[in-house]
Amino acid sequence: MTPAEADQRARLVHWHAEMMRLRAFEEAVAEAHAAGELPGLLHLSMGGEAVAIGIFDCLEDHDRVFSSHRPHSHFLAGGVDPRLVMAELAGRQSGLCHGRAGTMHLMSDRVVMATGIVGGTLPVALGYAMTRSQPAVVACFFGDGAVQTGAFHESMNLAALWKAPVLFVCENNGWAEFSSRDQHTTVGNVVRYGELYGIPAQEVDGSDPEAVRRAAAELLEPVRAGAGPALLECHIARLRSHYEGDWREQTSEGDPLLAVERRLSELGVHDEEINEVRAALLADARALCRSVLAGDDVPDPDDDAALVFASPLST
Amino acid sequence: MQKSWLRRMLVVRRFEEQLIVLHEAGELAGHYHVCIGQEGTAIGVLAHAGPDDVVYTTHRNHGHLLLRGADPERLFAEILGRSTGYSRGRSGTLHLSAPELGVPWSSALVGGNVPQAIGAAYALARLRPGSIAVCFFGDGAFEEGAVFEALNTAAVLGLPVLFVCENNGLAEDHGAAGAFPTSSTAAERLIDLSGAFRIPSVGIDGIDAHVVSETVARLAHEVRGGGGPRFVETASVRWPGSRSLWPALTGGRFRIEWLTGETDPPAEIAAWTRTGDPLRPLHERLLAAGETSRDELHAIDAEVRAEIERAAARAVAAPMPTAEAAFDTQAGAA
Amino acid sequence: MAVVTYAMALARALEEALVADDRVALIGNNFGGLTAEQRHFDELGARFPDRIDHTPWSELANAGMAIGAATVGMRPVVDLVTASFVFQAFAQIVNEAPNIAYTTDGRTRAPAVFHMLAGIRGAGASQHSHRPQAMFWNTPGLQVAVPGTPGDAYGLMRHYLLEADEPCAFVSHPKLLEVEQEIADWEAERLAPGRGRIEREGADVTIIASSVMVTRSLEAAERLAADHAIDCEVLNLRTLAPFDDALVAASVTKTGRVVVADECFRSAGAGAEILARVAESHFASLRAAPRRVVAPDVPVPFSPVLEDAVTPTAERVVAAVAEACAR
Numbered sequence: 001m002t003p004a005e006a007d008q009r010a011r012l013v014h015w016h017a018e019m020m021r022l023r024a025f026e027e028a029v030a031e032a033h034a035a036g037e038l039p040g041l042l043h044l045s046m047g048g049e050a051v052a053i054g055i056f057d058c059l060e061d062h063d064r065v066f067s068s069h070r071p072h073s074h075f076l077a078g079g080v081d082p083r084l085v086m087a088e089l090a091g092r093q094s095g096l097c098h099g100r101a102g103t104m105h106l107m108s109d110r111v112v113m114a115t116g117i118v119g120g121t122l123p124v125a126l127g128y129a130m131t132r133s134q135p136a137v138v139a140c141f142f143g144d145g146a147v148q149t150g151a152f153h154e155s156m157n158l159a160a161l162w163k164a165p166v167l168f169v170c171e172n173n174g175w176a177e178f179s180s181r182d183q184h185t186t187v188g189n190v191v192r193y194g195e196l197y198g199i200p201a202q203e204v205d206g207s208d209p210e211a212v213r214r215a216a217a218e219l220l221e222p223v224r225a226g227a228g229p230a231l232l233e234c235h236i237a238r239l240r241s242h243y244e245g246d247w248r249e250q251t252s253e254g255d256p257l258l259a260v261e262r263r264l265s266e267l268g269v270h271d272e273e274i275n276e277v278r279a280a281l282l283a284d285a286r287a288l289c290r291s292v293l294a295g296d297d298v299p300d301p302d303d304d305a306a307l308v309f310a311s312p313l314s315t
Numbered sequence: 316m317q318k319s320w321l322r323r324m325l326v327v328r329r330f331e332e333q334l335i336v337l338h339e340a341g342e343l344a345g346h347y348h349v350c351i352g353q354e355g356t357a358i359g360v361l362a363h364a365g366p367d368d369v370v371y372t373t374h375r376n377h378g379h380l381l382l383r384g385a386d387p388e389r390l391f392a393e394i395l396g397r398s399t400g401y402s403r404g405r406s407g408t409l410h411l412s413a414p415e416l417g418v419p420w421s422s423a424l425v426g427g428n429v430p431q432a433i434g435a436a437y438a439l440a441r442l443r444p445g446s447i448a449v450c451f452f453g454d455g456a457f458e459e460g461a462v463f464e465a466l467n468t469a470a471v472l473g474l475p476v477l478f479v480c481e482n483n484g485l486a487e488d489h490g491a492a493g494a495f496p497t498s499s500t501a502a503e504r505l506i507d508l509s510g511a512f513r514i515p516s517v518g519i520d521g522i523d524a525h526v527v528s529e530t531v532a533r534l535a536h537e538v539r540g541g542g543g544p545r546f547v548e549t550a551s552v553r554w555p556g557s558r559s560l561w562p563a564l565t566g567g568r569f570r571i572e573w574l575t576g577e578t579d580p581p582a583e584i585a586a587w588t589r590t591g592d593p594l595r596p597l598h599e600r601l602l603a604a605g606e607t608s609r610d611e612l613h614a615i616d617a618e619v620r621a622e623i624e625r626a627a628a629r630a631v632a633a634p635m636p637t638a639e640a641a642f643d644t645q646a647g648a649a
Numbered sequence: 650m651a652v653v654t655y656a657m658a659l660a661r662a663l664e665e666a667l668v669a670d671d672r673v674a675l676i677g678n679n680f681g682g683l684t685a686e687q688r689h690f691d692e693l694g695a696r697f698p699d700r701i702d703h704t705p706w707s708e709l710a711n712a713g714m715a716i717g718a719a720t721v722g723m724r725p726v727v728d729l730v731t732a733s734f735v736f737q738a739f740a741q742i743v744n745e746a747p748n749i750a751y752t753t754d755g756r757t758r759a760p761a762v763f764h765m766l767a768g769i770r771g772a773g774a775s776q777h778s779h780r781p782q783a784m785f786w787n788t789p790g791l792q793v794a795v796p797g798t799p800g801d802a803y804g805l806m807r808h809y810l811l812e813a814d815e816p817c818a819f820v821s822h823p824k825l826l827e828v829e830q831e832i833a834d835w836e837a838e839r840l841a842p843g844r845g846r847i848e849r850e851g852a853d854v855t856i857i858a859s860s861v862m863v864t865r866s867l868e869a870a871e872r873l874a875a876d877h878a879i880d881c882e883v884l885n886l887r888t889l890a891p892f893d894d895a896l897v898a899a900s901v902t903k904t905g906r907v908v909v910a911d912e913c914f915r916s917a918g919a920g921a922e923i924l925a926r927v928a929e930s931h932f933a934s935l936r937a938a939p940r941r942v943v944a945p946d947v948p949v950p951f952s953p954v955l956e957d958a959v960t961p962t963a964e965r966v967v968a969a970v971a972e973a974c975a976r
Contacts, residue, residue: 434718
């Protein structure tokens with residue numbers, strides 16, 4: 001193995017571990033939710049780990065990210081402390097947004113916001129990007145369902161006209177809620193919209209972090225230089241149904257972890273090593289969850305009211 | 316192409332001009348839009364829409380209503396807010412409608428009519444198979460997400476709708492053939508936007524009614540036959556009188572002599588008269604086919620002008636609605 | 650005698666309408682939201698595959714489509730799912746449909762039904778919990794249905810699909826989907842819009858409720874009777890527009906005390922308009938200032954404890970009624 005190959009292997013091992021960290025978090029969350037310990041509507045990002053890792057590897061500290069309704073992997077890959085996210089999902093005062101946001105309204109400095117509205121962050125990401133100076137960029141994640149909203153077209157059109165420094169990242173898992181893409185549109189691949197709006201676009205296998213990284217880096221260079229937006233379509237699997245607890249089994253194949261593990265195996269990394277790390281990460285995630293749930297820092301409603309709005313909570 | 320188109324085009328032209336005169340005389344409240352320069356598209360498209368079809372138009376709707384058979388006096392009256400108008404003064408120009416003529420509603424929101432048109436198509440597919448919805452909108456409507464949502468849905472559901480995008484941003488020298496860009500869309504060609512949804516789309520000259528008609532005949536037939544939606548972009552040159560905030564009779568009222576060469580148009584309207592006036596190609600084709608003559612042209616125009624002036628005068632003389640009429644929710648006399 | 654859930658009653662209305670009139674059509678099919686009750690609507694979809702169209706997630710186009718179809722003779726109901734998403738379709742629902750009949754002087758009608766699940770639902774957070782019925786009520790030309798019971802859902806949906814000639818915002822509450830009611834006589838449930846019901850007769854105070862607040866007010870009434878010896882009359886409005894002024898008048902003039910129970914945000918919520926009507930029309934009958942139990946002006950937070958703090962619960966209704974009767 002050449003030094004370059006060794007570097008590449010090491011990097012893939014590292015990325016794989018990161019992907020497993022994201023997956024472990026979601027698995028612990030899924031278990032707790034199924035046991036009734038986490039409230040509300042949850043959309044997990046299992047299947048999107050390679051995209052999160054690949055994209056964030058290209059981003060700098062001054063860049064900003066907008067997410068979707070499947071935000072956990074974006075926030076974690078973006079460096080947010082998993083304890084803050086877990087506590088937010090548990091509605092705790094110590095959560096990232098003091099229990100006010102839950103999963104779909106997570107907000108932080110770097111990963112600015114998630115959204116409960118399909119396509120909801122696209123116009124916001126555009127506006128935010130217009131305030132940035134070179135070489136900072138904004139990456140906006142959205143699903144293939146968002147492509148059918150008018151907001152997607154308005155945002156793409158304006159971003160192209162105004163040369164906004166946005167990397168549009170479409171995580172195409174072939175599903176929009178409970179129906180498949182072909183029931184929603186006659187347009188197969190989202191990447192076509194790049195050509196339509198005259199912006200650089202690529203399509204990539206979203207289960208391969210190296211491919212995602214390569215494509216994103218290539219697209220980002222001119223975006224950073226002020227040439228205008230770009231579009232990256234990443235084909236990924238939706239490993240869970242639309243929301244946790246959905247009795248409809250609407251998933252697709254293509255676990256990125258398995259794909260990377262096959263590659264690692266070819267590179268001589270042993271299964272036992274991987275399994276050890278995986279088990280440790282899952283144990284950590286479960287322990288984090290238990291620890292958060294054991295905390296009794298439930299938000300104080302009176303305190304909350306005083307912070308936010310003028311009118312008192314009492315009716 | 317038919318000889319009757321000439322008279323019909325003149326009716327639209329003289330109606331719109333009369334409206335500008337009425338506005339300048341202070342008879343017209345609020346904003347309004349005229350379709351001078353776009354009559355070729357209107358005639359060419361609506362020649363292929365029958366009484367069972369439904370037509371959705373925009374704020375630039377007078378020509379469409381007239382060509383669907385609206386009575387000029389009642390149309391003037393509605394635009395002037397009179398009680399004898401189609402909606403007793405409630406809709407004015409912005410929401411002109413005549414359901415008996417297949418024009419149920421005009422939305423004043425850019426892009427507002429497009430989802431409704433696909434809904435009409437959805438209904439027609441079930442209630443009157445073989446009928447179609449025709450949806451007019453301007454190139455500016457592509458700034459609105461609603462248009463994309465509607466195009467996508469029409470394509471996915473295979474709805475019987477003909478989309479007609481009137482791009483009146485063509486330069487006076489007509490620019491590059493086949494490429495009709497606009498200032499507000501990043502796409503190079505508007506038909507690529509509809510084509511992205513796999514809706515068969517074509518861009519054509521919107522000034523020559525015959526060209527429009529030939530294309531629309533084929534497209535309407537395909538839509539009627541269950542082929543799903545179709546899209547045609549019709550390019551025209553914006554009439555100089557529409558360039559300002561309020562329509563103005565730039566160059567004065569149109570004169571037949573400018574077509575026949577008997578006199579020259581004023582400088583400010585000359586280029587447009589040569590390259591953008593739909594009356595010119597129509598008149599030239601009819602002359603070449605021996606279907607009309609210079610004298611006949613003058614005669615028809617004189618008759619049309621008299622008819623329009625009478626209709627306008629009667630509309631102006633008609634009563635305004637009473638205040639109480641704002642509150643009655645029963646339909647007025649048909 | 651059948652015990653049915655709200656969802657089953659709604660599905661029954663849809664089914665009866667589909668059978669009775671070929672012009673009825675369903676656009677979208679998520680009426681049951683994310684509950685197991687969705688299966689009733691899935692069954693309907695399986696039985697009438699050509700009467701139901703699953704459309705893309707384009708709320709604006711879907712609403713506009715329903716309007717266009719209605720103006721050409723169909724009688725569609727479009728499901729916009731979560732009421733918070735209805736804002737994507739506002740241009741069509743609020744700025745097109747309600748204007749059509751009036752502006753065309755009645756010559757064009759747009760009887761489209763816009764169905765949605767609106768309510769503080771349980772960890773829905775700020776963008777899944779809206780109650781837009783007040784905004785719809787502030788829109789002349791649009792009827793607003795706020796069923797409080799399974800029977801209401803049946804009767805009102807049947808009416809809107811088969812008889813109405815105005816568009817309607819049909820506001821179901823996600824927490825009502827699984828609520829049960831024994832219905833002996835389905836025909837008796839076919840009350841027209843603008844006709845409310847007295848769900849509980851009482852002498853001391855009138856609670857004017859709608860949607861999920863009907864159930865909570867009835868709960869409160871039980872507790873008030875048991876713990877405070879207060880006899881409440883609970884009104885179920887069923888629709889906001891048209892509004893049953895006569896029902897309210899009769900009750901308020903009888904009891905002289907009013908508490909309005911409404912889940913909208915306080916400012917300019919449905920409760921505000923109801924209070925205004927009571928004050929302007931029945932001031933002389935009132936023995937105490939009218940009150941409202943509503944959601945405070947705070948975006949709905951996620952954490953269950955916080956969400957509970959902003960929900961107008963049965964306890965809060967009890968407290969308000971006790972206060973209203975205190976003097």
